[in-house]
Each structure stands twice: as structure tokens, then as C-alpha cells.
Amino acid sequence: MEETRISDSKVEKLEEENEEAQAEIQIWKYIFGFSILGTVKCAIELGIADAIENHHQGLMTLSELASAVGCTDPSYLFRIMRLLVHQKFFKERSTIGCTTGYANTPLSRRLLRRGENNMADFILLENSPPMLAPFQCLSNHVRGTSDKSIFEEANGENLWKFTEANPDQSKLFSDAMSNDARVLIPKVIKGCPEVFDGITSLVDVGGGDGTTIGLLVKAFPWINGINFDLPHVAFVAPECDGVTHVGGDMFEYVPKADAIIFKWILHDWNDEDCIKILKKCKEAIPKDKGKVIILDAVIGQPKDDKFEGLKLMLDMIMMAHTIKGKERTLSEWDSILMEAGFSHYVINSIPAVHSVIVAFP
Numbered sequence: 001m002e003e004t005r006i007s008d009s010k011v012e013k014l015e016e017e018n019e020e021a022q023a024e025i026q027i028w029k030y031i032f033g034f035s036i037l038g039t040v041k042c043a044i045e046l047g048i049a050d051a052i053e054n055h056h057q058g059l060m061t062l063s064e065l066a067s068a069v070g071c072t073d074p075s076y077l078f079r080i081m082r083l084l085v086h087q088k089f090f091k092e093r094s095t096i097g098c099t100t101g102y103a104n105t106p107l108s109r110r111l112l113r114r115g116e117n118n119m120a121d122f123i124l125l126e127n128s129p130p131m132l133a134p135f136q137c138l139s140n141h142v143r144g145t146s147d148k149s150i151f152e153e154a155n156g157e158n159l160w161k162f163t164e165a166n167p168d169q170s171k172l173f174s175d176a177m178s179n180d181a182r183v184l185i186p187k188v189i190k191g192c193p194e195v196f197d198g199i200t201s202l203v204d205v206g207g208g209d210g211t212t213i214g215l216l217v218k219a220f221p222w223i224n225g226i227n228f229d230l231p232h233v234a235f236v237a238p239e240c241d242g243v244t245h246v247g248g249d250m251f252e253y254v255p256k257a258d259a260i261i262f263k264w265i266l267h268d269w270n271d272e273d274c275i276k277i278l279k280k281c282k283e284a285i286p287k288d289k290g291k292v293i294i295l296d297a298v299i300g301q302p303k304d305d306k307f308e309g310l311k312l313m314l315d316m317i318m319m320a321h322t323i324k325g326k327e328r329t330l331s332e333w334d335s336i337l338m339e340a341g342f343s344h345y346v347i348n349s350i351p352a353v354h355s356v357i358v359a360f361p
Contacts, residue, residue, distance in 0.1 A: 039083055040111065041127045044120045046071070048081075049111040052090070052104050059093055059101040084108075116182050121175035126317075130155050130162060130169060134320040141319070149323040159321050164232050174233060178211040181263065184295065184352055185215040191350040195358055196220045198289055201257035203228050205250050205281070206265040209237045216261075217242035226255050250277050254284040263295040264354070267314075270324035271336050278340035278359075287361050294357040297327045298347060307353045314353065333357060 043049065051068035052060050062081070066074040081102055084090050089108045095101040112118045125131060133154035141150045152158045163170040188195075196202075196216070203226040204213040210227040217225040217240070224244075227237060231247030246255055251273075254260060260281045266274050281292050297311040305311075315327040328336075330347070337345050337359050348356040 036083070036087060037123075037127055039080055040089070040123060042080060043084060043089070043108075044111050044113075044123060046080075047113070048084075048090075049104055049108045050113055052102060053109070053112060059095060059103050061095060061099050061101050065102060116186070119179045119183070121172060122179040125172050125176035128169070128172065130166075131321065138320060150320050151322070158323060160230075164230070170232065174208040177208045177264070181208075181211040181215065184263070184354060185212055185219075187350045187352050188295065188356055189216070189219045192348045192356050193219075195291075195293060195348070195356060196223065196259075199223055199258045199291075201259070202226070203255050203257040203260045203284070205229075205254060205260055205262050205277075207237075207263075208233060210240050210243050210245060212261070212263050213243050214240040226257060228255055250280060252280075254280045256284045258286065258289060259291045259293060260285060261293040261295070265296075266294060266336075267296050267318055267327055268322045268325040270326075271332070271339075273324075274336045275340045278336065278342070282341055282361050285361060290361050292342070292359045294359065295354045296357065297353050298333060298355045298357070299327050299329045301330050301347065301355065302349050305349075310353050 046069040048065065048069060051065060052058060055064070055068070060068065062074050062078055065071075065081075066077050069077070071077045081090060085092055085102070088105060089111070090102050091105050093101050093103050109115060110117055110119045111123070113120050130151075134150040137146070137150050137153045140146045140153065146153050149158050151162070155162050157165065163173050196219075199220070200222060201224045202213065202216065204210070204216075205228050207213050207227040207229055210225075213225040213227045217223050221242065223242070225240075225242050227234060227240075227243050227245045228248060228250070229237070229245075230249065234245045234247040237245045248255075254277075266277065269277065278292065282290075285291065297307075297314060299311050299315070300308070311327055318325040318327060333345075333347075337357075342359040342361060345357060345359040348358070350356060
């Protein structure tokens with residue numbers, strides 16, 4: 001018995017020592033972690049992934065890459081690439097001349113400025129000064145020492161007024177949401193095509209430049225699409241076959257249609273505002289076949305979800321960027337949908353941060 005206790009004690013000590021060693025490495029990763037994001041942003045602005053992708057062999061030496069991106073001192077670029085190779089954004093391969101060349105990976109192709117999986121604009125948005133600044137005020141908000149939203153405290157106006165007053169930031173925001181749509185909507189179409197059965201008209205509320213509704217109308221050409229957003233957004237959206245752009249305020253009205261879709265909209269608002277918006281939607285759809293499709297996160301669903309950590313990160317972003325927005329659990333979604341007067345709903349899981357919530361009047 002004594003030997004067992006000694007053995008257990010040694011195991012516990014070894015586990016504690018291992019935890020301490022891991023903690024030492026982890027804390028330095030958090031201390032220096034911003035440098036990775038800054039370097040990734042630099043790579044996007046330089047167009048490194050695009051230069052490699054457009055090269056006829058898809059493989060470039062340091063000197064070729066430096067010339068392509070306009071880098072006068074290749075030693076700086078070498079250090080950039082050394083870190084990004086270590087982080088597995090790019091990979092090294094030998095060229096025909098046995099020198100080191102750089103090639104793209106599935107991860108670096110997310111940094112392309114074009115392409116169905118690119119997330120470059122989303123990275124640039126979340127790393128822009130107005131979006132980073134609120135995190136410097138987060139503790140004030142948690143303590144309740146300011147009566148302003150965190151974004152307003154950091155930038156002087158809330159997110160929506162700020163983007164309306166700053167066209168470049170508004171475009172970057174819209175482009176980032178388009179990045180998400182091009183990745184997400186094909187998964188929705190593949191995973192839940194039945195959601196769009198029987199729909200002849202569909203309104204995308206807060207649809208930005210119309211990417212989401214455009215993709216859906218292309219996949220389901222019998223649908224007439226309406227892209228509904230604030231006037232300063234809708235009136236500059238590009239033309240799209242089968243889509244009409246309409247400017248307005250979802251708190252005042254929502255255009256009538258068979259169905260309404262939201263992508264990452266309701267998480268921007270508190271419960272009371274969500275209920276108001278959902279009631280407007282319920283008024284706009286037919287009672288017999290109408291539906292509201294919500295593409296948003298559901299925290300804790302499904303169980304053992306590999307995206308759960310990302311949902312919790314996104315919840316912090318909602319805290320920093322919106323007035324009282326948040327990511328919701330199943331019970332919280334149930335509460336606002338029932339309060340808004342919907343009779344029932346179903347939740348479909350897809351391989352994404354978002355779930356597909358379908359609510360019926």
C-alpha cells in the first residue's frame with residue numbers, strides 16, 4: 001500500500017512538472033502571438049500567396065518572390081517566409097536548380113485575394129485598427145466603468161455608425177462577410193438543400209453586397225432573391241442576376257417573401273432586439289409555408305463540436321464589437337424564437353461555426 005502511494009505521488013509530481021513546462025511554452029505563445037497575425041496580414045498585403053499561385057510552376061525562389069512582390073531587401077522577406085513556413089502557411093520544396101522554393105498550401109490559399117475559399121478580407125478586417133482597439137477597453141466594460149459600448153468607447157461611435165461614416169471600413173466589412181458567404185453557403189446548399197424546397201422568393205436580411213443571396217439564387221434558380229440592407233450598403237451592391245437590392249431598416253420592416261434568411265446578423269443584437277426583428281420577419285412571411293432561416297452559431301451544439309472553441313472566440317468578438325450582441329446556446333435560441341411567436345424550429349448541423357436554424361410561424 002505504501003509503495004502504491006509513493007508511486008502515485010511520483011506520477012502526480014511528473015504530471016505537475018509537465019504542466020509547468022507546457023505552461024511556460026504556452027504563455028510565450030500568447031505573449032508573442034500577435035506577431036503571427038501581423039505577419040499574416042503583411043503576407044496578404046504583399047500578395048505573397050497570389051504571386052506563388054500565379055507563377056507558372058507554383059513554386060518560387062526567394063529572389064523570384066522578392067521581385068514579384070516588390071521587396072527591395074530579400075532578407076526581410078526571408079524572415080517573413082521562415083515564420084510562415086514554420087506555421088505551415090507555406091511549404092518549402094526544392095526547385096530544379098536545387099535551391100529552396102516556396103509553394104502554397106491549403107492554408108495559404110485562404111490568403112488569396114480571389115478564390116472560393118479565400119478569407120483575406122476577413123483577416124484584414126479583424127486586424128484593422130478599429131476592430132482591434134475595443135479589446136484594449138474590454139476590462140472597463142466587464143467592470144461596468146463605462147456606459148458606452150466597447151466599440152464606441154474605442155472608436156467614438158458604435159460599429160454601425162462608424163462603418164456608415166467610413167466607406168473604406170464599410171467596404172472591408174462587406175468584403176469580409178462575402179468571404180464567409182463563399183465558404184459557408186456551399187456547405188448549406190450541400191448539407192440542407194431541402195430547406196429551400198417550395199421557396200419562390202427569399203429575402204437576405206443584412207445581406208451586404210449580395211454574395212449570399214446570389215449564391216443561393218444560382219443554386220436554386222426558381223428563387224427570386226432580395227438583398228435587404230441599410231441604404232448605404234444596398235445601393236452600392238453590384239448587380240446580380242435574379243437579385244434585387246433593397247435599402248431599409250429591419251427594425252422598421254422586412255420585405256415580404258416566402259422565406260427570410262439571416263447570416264451572422266442576430267448575433268449582433270441583444271435578445272430584446274432579436275425578438276423585435278424576428279416579429280417583423282414573421283409578419284413578412286406566409287403562415288402556411290413561410291420560414292425564417294438563421295445561419296448562426298449554437299454554443300454547445302452539437303456535442304464534442306470541433307468548432308466550439310471558435311464559437312467562444314466569436315462570442316468575445318461580439319462583446320467587443322457590438323452593443324450587446326452574443327453567441328447563443330440552444331436554450332437562448334429557443335427563448336427568443338418562442339417569444340417572437342414562432343411555433344417550432346429545427347436545427348441542422350453543418351461542418352462550420354454556423355448551424356442552420358429554421359423557424360416556422
